[in-house]
Amino acid sequence: MKRFQILMPRVEHEAPGRWCWRNEWHATGQSAFALLAKFQRLNALTCSGLTDCFGRRDGLRSLPGSIDLRDVRQFDVRRLMDVLQLPLEDIARAFIMPSHLARVIAVPTLRWCARCASEGVHLTAFQLRTCRSCPVHHTSLEECCPQCSLEIPFRLRSDIFRAPFCCPSCGTPWFTPARGLDDLRVDGAYRRLLTRWAAGQRRAIAADSETGPMDGVWNVRQSEEREVIGYASCATFPDATANDDELLSAARSCYKAIRRRVIREYGGQHNACIASATHYLRWRMDGRWTPPFCPVAQAVLRWRTKWEGFGVPEALLHPPLHGPLGIMIWLSRYASIAPGEWSESTSRWLTLHLFTIACLDSFHTFLHEAQQAGAHECIVWWPFPVHDFQQREVVAQGRDRPDDPARFRLTSLLPKRGIRALASATAGGRAHERQHARLLSALGRAGDG
Numbered sequence: 001m002k003r004f005q006i007l008m009p010r011v012e013h014e015a016p017g018r019w020c021w022r023n024e025w026h027a028t029g030q031s032a033f034a035l036l037a038k039f040q041r042l043n044a045l046t047c048s049g050l051t052d053c054f055g056r057r058d059g060l061r062s063l064p065g066s067i068d069l070r071d072v073r074q075f076d077v078r079r080l081m082d083v084l085q086l087p088l089e090d091i092a093r094a095f096i097m098p099s100h101l102a103r104v105i106a107v108p109t110l111r112w113c114a115r116c117a118s119e120g121v122h123l124t125a126f127q128l129r130t131c132r133s134c135p136v137h138h139t140s141l142e143e144c145c146p147q148c149s150l151e152i153p154f155r156l157r158s159d160i161f162r163a164p165f166c167c168p169s170c171g172t173p174w175f176t177p178a179r180g181l182d183d184l185r186v187d188g189a190y191r192r193l194l195t196r197w198a199a200g201q202r203r204a205i206a207a208d209s210e211t212g213p214m215d216g217v218w219n220v221r222q223s224e225e226r227e228v229i230g231y232a233s234c235a236t237f238p239d240a241t242a243n244d245d246e247l248l249s250a251a252r253s254c255y256k257a258i259r260r261r262v263i264r265e266y267g268g269q270h271n272a273c274i275a276s277a278t279h280y281l282r283w284r285m286d287g288r289w290t291p292p293f294c295p296v297a298q299a300v301l302r303w304r305t306k307w308e309g310f311g312v313p314e315a316l317l318h319p320p321l322h323g324p325l326g327i328m329i330w331l332s333r334y335a336s337i338a339p340g341e342w343s344e345s346t347s348r349w350l351t352l353h354l355f356t357i358a359c360l361d362s363f364h365t366f367l368h369e370a371q372q373a374g375a376h377e378c379i380v381w382w383p384f385p386v387h388d389f390q391q392r393e394v395v396a397q398g399r400d401r402p403d404d405p406a407r408f409r410l411t412s413l414l415p416k417r418g419i420r421a422l423a424s425a426t427a428g429g430r431a432h433e434r435q436h437a438r439l440l441s442a443l444g445r446a447g448d449g
Contacts, residue, residue: 027121027186028198032069032094034122037164047161067156070102077287097388100369110152111141120177120184147172269428273297280440281313289378293439295370303363329384342400365389
């Protein structure tokens with residue numbers, strides 16, 4: 001223990017009532033830059049005050065003077081939720097997802113839409129490399145100051161947040177709401193437009209999109225109903241009855257088959273790591289972060305808790321008290337709607353195929369993030385409906401007839417540059433298990449505290 005540390009007060013989260021925040025200033029999909037700038041204006045804070053309030057300390061006495069606003073791992077997610085009184089999904093939408101690819105799929109400089117700025121809104125989607133125009137107004141995005149033609153870094157930094165709505169070089173405002181900076185209420189009509197856009201999440205595909213192993217043109221396989229749902233029996237979930245929805249039952253069976261494949265292919269020498277991590281994590285992980293431990297164990301637990309709908313990883317050791325909530329949410333929010341000319345069996349085959357790809361993409365993203373995390377980096381546990389794995393665009397064609405078969409095309413929405421292929425599974429062994437147990441022991445004591 002360091003000298004005098006016993007006399008230092010423990011850092012606690014202040015009550016939300018100590019800070020000013022107005023819900024009518026927030027809009028769906030608003031960026032972290034806009035959130036922090038509006039909070040700063042309401043509370044008359046300096047940049048260092050903002051950093052002290054929301055930065056993730058992780059045991060550090062001082063925080064860096066420049067923080068990347070694309071990466072949620074640099075911030076205290078639970079504190080953002082408590083002070084701003086916003087749900088976890090809105091906090092996640094303020095940053096680039098997935099977090100470990102934030103510097104790859106998003107630009108490091110501020111981009112904005114002049115028409116959205118007049119409404120008092122800056123969206124996170126503007127920062128994506130695949131976004132060339134405003135998804136709401138379909139106008140070209142501004143990328144530099146209109147006066148000095150210099151770019152504005154997308155960072156929490158003192159020179160930028162001295163006047164965050166103006167260019168830090170020449171002072172020319174780029175954010176000019178119609179009501180003025182003292183009244184940043186979002187108009188009701190524009191708010192409804194944003195809500196419809198967020199529900200659809202339609203994005204244009206740039207020329208530099210990545211072609212993955214599951215992308216390309218697919219012909220829908222015509223098969224019997226029993227072949228489509230015959231992946232595995234599903235008797236472990238308590239709501240699996242004969243009256244269940246057939247699509248949910250089929251998706252549940254697909255998930256069980258995928259889970260067996262994941263454990264068989266990646267578990268191997270890490271089954272003990274997965275079991276010990278499941279026993280140690282006995283508290284809710286929603287919006288919390290953990291330092292890296294065994295990458296395979298961390299990926300498997302994040303993947304299972306998300307798709308099966310458990311906030312506490314230890315609950316995976318016991319019989320489930322409800323159905324797979326993650327699967328239900330995916331079916332209700334992300335499942336594509338087949339053309340009306342397609343038969344019911346063909347439409348269901350398309351849904352199950354896309355669901356399988358989403359499950360595998362999700363696990364590969366979690367594993368890649370865990371493998372790439374450094375010793376001092378954190379990993380945030382996001383539940384559904386936060387979408388933090390690879391997104392794809394689906395284009396369906398055909399009338400589902402012998403002369404015009406049903407087919408669809410998948411295209412990834414991730415840029416090629418900077419994305420490395422998924423590394424091989426982490427090697428196990430005695431030394432790896434001892435290191436994993438040491439990290440879990442410290443993590444378990446922190447969680448109990």
